[in-house]
Amino acid sequence: MKQMPTLLEVYQAQRRIRPMIRQTPLMAAAELVSRTGAHSIHLKMENLQNTGAFKVRGAANKILSLDDEAQQRGVITFSTGNHGKAVAYVAEKTGIKAVVCLSAHVAPYRVEAIRKLGAEVSVKGHSQDEAEKNYQALTVSKGLVPVVPFDDPLIIAGQGTIALEIMEKLPDTDVLMIPLSGGGLLAGIAMAAKTINPGIHIVGVSLEQSPAMLESLSAGRPIHVEEKDSIADSLLGGIGDDNRYTLSLVEKFADEHLLISEEEIKDGMFYLFDRHRLIVEGAAAVGIGALLNRKINVKGKKVVGLLSGSSINSDEYIRIMQSRLSDGGEG
Ligand SMILES: *Cc1c(COP(=O)(O)O)cnc(C)c1O
Numbered sequence: 602m603k604q605m606p607t608l609l610e611v612y613q614a615q616r617r618i619r620p621m622i623r624q625t626p627l628m629a630a631a632e633l634v635s636r637t638g639a640h641s642i643h644l645k646m647e648n649l650q651n652t653g654a655f656k657v658r659g660a661a662n663k664i665l666s667l668d669d670e671a672q673q674r675g676v677i678t679f680s681t682g683n684h685g686k687a688v689a690y691v692a693e694k695t696g697i698k699a700v701v702c703l704s705a706h707v708a709p710y711r712v713e714a715i716r717k718l719g720a721e722v723s724v725k726g727h728s729q730d731e732a733e734k735n736y737q738a739l740t741v742s743k744g745l746v747p748v749v750p751f752d753d754p755l756i757i758a759g760q761g762t763i764a765l766e767i768m769e770k771l772p773d774t775d776v777l778m779i780p781l782s783g784g785g786l787l788a789g790i791a792m793a794a795k796t797i798n799p800g801i802h803i804v805g806v807s808l809e810q811s812p813a814m815l816e817s818l819s820a821g822r823p824i825h826v827e828e829k830d831s832i833a834d835s836l837l838g839g840i841g842d843d844n845r846y847t848l849s850l851v852e853k854f855a856d857e858h859l860l861i862s863e864e865e866i867k868d869g870m871f872y873l874f875d876r877h878r879l880i881v882e883g884a885a886a887v888g889i890g891a892l893l894n895r896k897i898n899v900k901g902k903k904v905v906g907l908l909s910g911s912s913i914n915s916d917e918y919i920r921i922m923q924s925r926l927s928d929g930g931e932g
Pocket residue numbers: 654655656683684750751780781782783784785786787835836882884885909910911
């Protein structure tokens with residue numbers, strides 16, 4: 602029988618991963634409060650996390666849980682970038698071998714970042730699903746230990762440590778806004794936060810371009826959606842054909858789902874730069890984009906928005922900011 606992760610495992614993860622991660626700050630965003638009528642809005646700044654995204658939490662929890670024999674064999678994963686980087690980082694710090702499978706869709710600067718961390722990179726196929734097939738073949742032929750990006754109780758528990766940091770500093774949070782793709786992030790945070798405070802309202806923000814989790818939730822089983830380019834490339838990809846954990850956890854713990862367009866994501870990115878001097882990648886700006894575009898009413902609420910990462914190359918980032926400036930700003 603499959604065992605869903607529990608709050609106890611999130612606390613165990615917190616202790617286990619401490620040497621690999623930083624406790625990221627919560628920043629009060631006064632500008633956003635006046636825009637939305639919220640009581641308060643805080644940003645949980647995983648954009649400042651080691652490797653540039655929260656994924657190091659799950660990866661560290663998984664890899665540090667492996668026994669000696671498994672660590673000696675080495676680990677393998679597939680990823681749109683941030684998870685691959687996290688696995689490479691933890692493997693390098695732990696002194697074990699890592700292979701990262703990517704599709705040709707993954708931006709070259711991300712591939713380079715993973716190589717630099719000492720991992721072996723295998724590029725094959727043109728979608729996350731094809732990268733996953735390559736990964737499955739290599740897992741068997743090389744006898745490596747899989748470290749999946751989201752559908753694993755230890756990964757979910759690792760991401761859940763974010764909730765412990767939020768609930769410790771801001772225990773009366775009303776609304777938590779979380780970017781949603783494969784669902785490991787939302788599942789871990791929501792399970793932990795709701796176990797601590799059942800009244801907290803969990804909002805998942807998905808890509809209008811590729812809402813694989815939402816389509817799967819309405820179908821009651823994993824659904825493939827066409828993979829289009831997105832400015833929030835960290836949110837691309839399916840939920841896996843044999844999803845075991847995140848689909849049911851997201852179903853159980855998410856209270857509300859929002860869809861966000863490419864333009865709205867840019868609104869979020871520009872606003873964070875222009876008013877808060879924060880540089881984030883597209884995936885990290887979805888919650889702020891949703892707030893700015895009034896996709897959710899947070900009047901009088903204590904809100905925490907998760908900034909999930911900052912992996913974006915300078916060219917692309919500057920191009921987006923420039924296009925907003927020539928539009929006369931986001932207003
Ligand atoms: C992976 C990732 C997400 C989404 O996490 P899931 O567990 O796949 O839902 C959000 N933001 C960033 C920056 C990511 O790298």
